[in-house]
Amino acid sequence: MKALKTLIEECRSGETDYQELVDRVPYARFLGIKVVAQGDELTFVLPKNDNVIGNPTLPALHGGAVAGFMEQAAIIFILLQMGEPRVPKTIDFTIDYLRAGHFRETYAECSVTRLGRRIANVHISAWQKNRQEPITIARAHFLLSEDNA
Amino acid sequence: MKRGTVTVACGHRLTFTIKFSVFTLKEALAAVTDSSPPFTRLDICNRFLDSVRHSKVLGMQVLSAEEFSVRTVLPWREDLVGNPENGMMHGGAIFAMMDQAGGMAVTCRTFPNFEITPTIDFRLDHLRGPAKGASVICEASCYRLTNHVAFVKLTSWEEGNEEEPIATGLATYTRLKIDKAGKVVGQ
Known part of the structure; x- marks a missing residue:
């Protein structure tokens, strides 16, 4: 397996697809997370997939699956933001569910509110129909470990 | 007689x-x-779990279900790993299990009625990372149930190490007044 740092540098330079970075994480593969890059802008995608259904009668997505998707999106996002990539560890993750997640593709985008030396604060928003109508918003803190990736 | x-x-x-x-x-x-109903809280929680595809796929199980306490377990699995370098389970998998456990904690309070209770918000603090290979146990308790909102607190630990929690959570759920919600669990 390529060193994480090498992989990140290759992703940044466009040599390697961002998807390779996502697919390194078993849980991200379990959820089937995809990443779409438009220049430097990254949109994460949680494809429509039977395995992420929560309520079968509606059917609606499982809130936990959406949360896991958003947390993973944030982790990848920070990795790419840092000059010297260090593996982020989740300190806390807070999510607000605004609308029902329908059984369809879900998108997420992240913004780093503050990237400190040790702690990163990230805002994540997930939507289905359009960005202006998020189904969930989340806020998370990550500890940026001492050891370089 | x-x-x-x-x-x-x-x-x-x-x-x-x-x-x-x-x-x-x-x-x-x-x-x-x-x-009294011909089924227990544990029966209803198990039927609830069976109806939720994602929770089944995660591999979570219900250990016990009482009015103020539900215990669930999520066994460690290779595909739930977040950090391939140390084999630690992903925070998202733990979150998904705890969110489900919280919903069941509400079910145990509304018992014998079953209601659909979507999560309003959930905060999870990761106190420490679970070791590679360790199953994670969650205890959820709905400590306040109002007409429309249920308040739940949750704690998780590695199996066999209840004294050192790995995560604590606080969540609220809303009670949807849907007729025949019970059919989800076969009522």
Whole structure:
């Protein structure tokens, strides 16, 4: 397996697809997370997939699956933001569910509110129909470990 | 049970006949059991879990279910790993299990009725990372149930190490008043 740092540098330079970075994480593969890059802008995608259904009668997505998707999106996002990539560890993750997640593709985008030396604060928003109508918003803190990736 | 009649004379030409029944303690207890639902909180939680595809796919199980406490377990699995370098389970997998456990904690309070209770918000603090290979146990408790909102607190730890929680959570759920919600669990 390529060193994480090498992989990140290759992703940044466009040599390697961002998807390779996502697919390194078993849980991200379990959820089937995809990443779409438009220049430097990254949109994460949680494809429509039977395995992420929560309520079968509606059917609606499982809130936990959406949360896991958003947390993973944030982790990848920070990795790419840092000059010297260090593996982020989740300190806390807070999510607000605004609308029902329908059984369809879900998108997420992240913004780093503050990237400190040790702690990163990230805002994540997930939507289905359009960005202006998020189904969930989340806020998370990550500890940026001492050891370089 | 003993049955009988007693005839009581109350003056000239007027009598009452009183029927009586005497239950033994055992029979009385049986009568109470008969009027309670033919399923337990654990049954309902298991049926609830069976209906939620994502939770099944995660591999979570219900260990116990009481009015104020639900315990679930999420066994460690290779595909739930977040950091391939140390084999630690992903925070998202732990979150998904705890969110489901919280929903069940509400179910245990509304028992014997089953309601659809979407999460309003959930905060999870990761106190420490679970070791590679360790199953994660979650205890959820709905400590306040109002007409429309349920308040739940949750704690998780590695199996066999209850003294050192790996995560704590606080969540709220809303109670949707949907007719026939119980059919989800076969009511």
